[in-house]
Amino acid sequence: MxxxxxxxxxxxxxxxxxxxxxxxxxxxxxxxxxxxxxxxxxxxFGLIWVSGREVGTELELALRAREIWGEVGAKVPATGFRANGSLTIARNAAEMQVLEEANSLPDAKSRGFSLLTRAETHALEPVLAGDFIGALRCTQDAAAEPQxxxxxxxxxxxxxxxxxxxxxxxxxxxxxxxxxxxxxxxxxxxxxxxxxxxxxxxxxxxxxxxxxxxxPVRRVRLQMAATVPLPEKIGHSLADGDSLRYYPAFKDLSLSALPPQPQVAAENYMQLLLVQRLDGTLTIGDTHEYVEPFGYEITEAPYEHLSSVISAIFGTSAPAIARRWDGIYSQSTGxxxxxxxxxxxxxxxxxxxxxxxxxxxxxxxxxxxxxxx
Ligand SMILES: Cc1cc2nc3c(=O)[nH]c(=O)nc-3n(C[C@H](O)[C@H](O)[C@H](O)COP(=O)(O)OP(=O)(O)OC[C@H]3O[C@@H](n4cnc5c(N)ncnc54)[C@H](O)[C@@H]3O)c2cc1C
Missing domain, CATH: 3.50.50.60 (FAD/NAD(P)-binding domain)
Structure with a gap:
């Protein structure tokens, strides 16, 4: 038995x-x-995010997980699993420098990194028609539908x-x-x-x-939002240059040359992550609260900031926010x-x-x- x-x-x-x-x-x-x-x-977000993982055991675990995700996603298509890849967008020369360095790392190939100009990025995702310099594409990143x-x-x-x-x-x-x-x-x-x-x-x-x-564990609270459906399709998941500050893959690169984050982004430990759901809405985030007791409110200012970042990258107004929520994860601190x-x-x-x-x-x-x- x-x-x-x-x-x-x-x-x-x-x-x-x-x-x-x-x-x-x-x-x-x-x-x-x-x-x-x-x-x-x-x-x-439903992200299966390989691009930001620290080289070594973390990247190895993420790459193995990505393989299994591919197998499970093929067996169970209703998970919404898709190998959609990601684009990390550089809006200034310092961010572009970090992306160039990341693209030259020995592990860049295993992550499926490639560096794109603004024109190449726009050709890949026409909705990205705003003011930015280029992007780092990661073909190993994937997404599923958390709902x-x-x-x-x-x-x-x-x-x-x-x-x-x-x-x-x-x-x-x-x-x-x-x-x-x-x-x-x-x-x-x-x-x-x-x-x-x-x-x-x-x-x-x-x-x-x-x-x-x-x-060695702590709890971390995040605030999230979803927009109304966007008629245009965005295949890739997106991240802004602020994500470079938080993901350990980039920790030894020229982060000290990055301009300071806007106050609201720094106070809330923010980055822009964006993934389009199958229904066309955009899941956007996020903020981080690392110290308990956490706040209980969903606040406005961080999402005004994220909407302004999206508007800058899209070159048009960001779609309106339709829903908000928060969530807490458990994180190893050892x-x-x-x-x-x-x-x-x-x-x-x-x-x-x-x-x-x-x-x-x-x-x-x-x-x-x-x-x-
Ligand atoms: C807003 C947000 C965005 C995130 N984005 C991403 C992302 O895009 N990519 C990524 O890789 N990770 C992301 N994460 C992290 C990821 O979601 C979590 O690490 C992961 O979902 C944790 O899964 P889990 O099963 O351990 O916990 P949970 O999803 O919390 O599930 C635990 C379950 O256990 C149940 N439970 C607890 N105690 C008991 C009990 N005594 N008896 C019975 N049931 C019990 C709970 O009800 C719950 O359903 C994000 C997290 C948050 C909060």
């Missing part, structure tokens, strides 16, 4: 574990405290008789004994398995808090790329993928499968 895995958490980390565990021949029960997952994995991703993967999983989805099950207790690992909810229902993976995202509290004492802690034989807590959690989720799940073999 196949070994049984209990997965706690219906976000992308838990769901990629379910996909890979079924593939490995385990039977899988996945529980989720909400009726449908509503956390970071639903609220993100459909988890439900599409669950529908795929449910077609396998060895998979069971248990929503509305908030794990409140965990025990390990000679018969295996057991997770119990508030109603006293217990799910048992040979193996248990807790993928709670940024829910570091509750009964799981004992596993997070002194753990030397590890994410947080993995064995809490009993065959039981592990995994979170802390940070702003790259969606990107690296399948590779994290694969590392678990390798440990179980």
């Amino acid at each position: 196949s070994k049984k895995v209990v997965i706690v958490g219906g976000g992308i980390i838990g769901t990629m574990h379910a996909v890979l565990a079924l593939q490995e021949g385990y039977s899988v029960v996945q529980c989720e405290r909400d009726l449908t997952p509503l956390s970071a994995s639903m609220r993100n 459909f991703l988890l439900s599409a993967l669950r529908d795929f999983l449910k077609s396998n008789e060895n998979y069971q989805w248990v929503p509305n099950f908030e794990a409140m207790d965990f025990t390990h004994n000679e018969s295996g690992n057991h997770v119990t909810d508030v109603k006293g229902t217990t799910l048992s398995g040979d193996l248990v993976v807790f993928c709670p995202g940024a829910f570091h509290k509750g009964f799981l808090s004992t596993f997070f004492v002194d753990a 030397s590890e790329l994410y947080f993995r802690k064995t809490i009993a034989p065959g039981a592990v807590v995994i979170t802390g993928g940070g702003g790259r959690g969606n990107t690296i989720s399948p590779a994290i799940a694969e590392e678990t499968m390798i440990q179980w073999r």
Whole structure:
């Protein structure tokens, strides 16, 4: 009989574990405290972002994850996975200099980097008709549709008789004994398995808090927005030059020559990331709050700033903002790329993928499968 895995958490980390565990021949029960997952994995850009990853283990993990994303996306087209690539736009000479340096790095080829002039960028994406100098294209970057991703993967999983989805099950207790690992909810229902993976995202509290004492993880809050549909199509995901300040791939390049960020962008640790959804709307962001307690409000000024950046790059008014939301992710602050802690034989807590959690989720799940073999 196949070994049984209990997965706690219906976000992308838990769901990629379910996909890979079924593939490995385990039977899988996945529980989720909400009726449908509503956390970071639903609220993100859906980016599978290789371009900004630090050379070394982070880039290797991201490239492996990108391969698995391609396989999963081919099997489950309803995820909206597409190898659309990205363009990081330089609006001044200092940003262009950093892009040129990035394009000359030894790892540029593995990321699928190429440098484009303004004319080449405009030819590729006619909507980019504004005031900028050039762009760094990354063909390894990809995107999925966060609104459909988890439900599409669950529908795929449910077609396998060895998979069971248990929503509305908030794990409140965990025990390990000679018969295996057991997770119990508030109603006293217990799910048992040979193996248990807790993928709670940024829910570091509750009964799981004992596993997070002194753990090198923090929570980060982001504010996001979506515009009304844009009639024109934008194939690539876009980033502005401010993203160069935050992504570790660029940390050793000429960042000190970049002009200061506008005050609102600096205060909110902002960059522009933009991806067009399949319905034509643009998901745009983001801000970062690193210190708790977080604010509870969605603020106006950061998105006035982002709209002005979009207008400058497009050479026309940015589409109006139609919706706003925020989200919180869990981020490893230690030397590890994410947080993995064995809490009993065959039981592990995994979170802390940070702003790259969606990107690296399948590779994290694969590392678990390798440990179980
Ligand atoms: C606004 C925003 C934008 C982002 N953009 C990107 C991006 O474009 N690309 C990228 O790579 N990453 C991005 N990230 C990061 C990425 O979204 C996260 O790292 C990733 O989604 C985390 O997945 P997860 O499964 O660990 O957590 P979550 O998505 O938070 O899922 C955890 C799930 O566990 C459930 N749960 C928690 N406790 C229990 C319990 N006790 N019992 C049962 N269920 C429980 C929760 O209800 C939740 O559904 C972004 C994050 C945010 C917030």
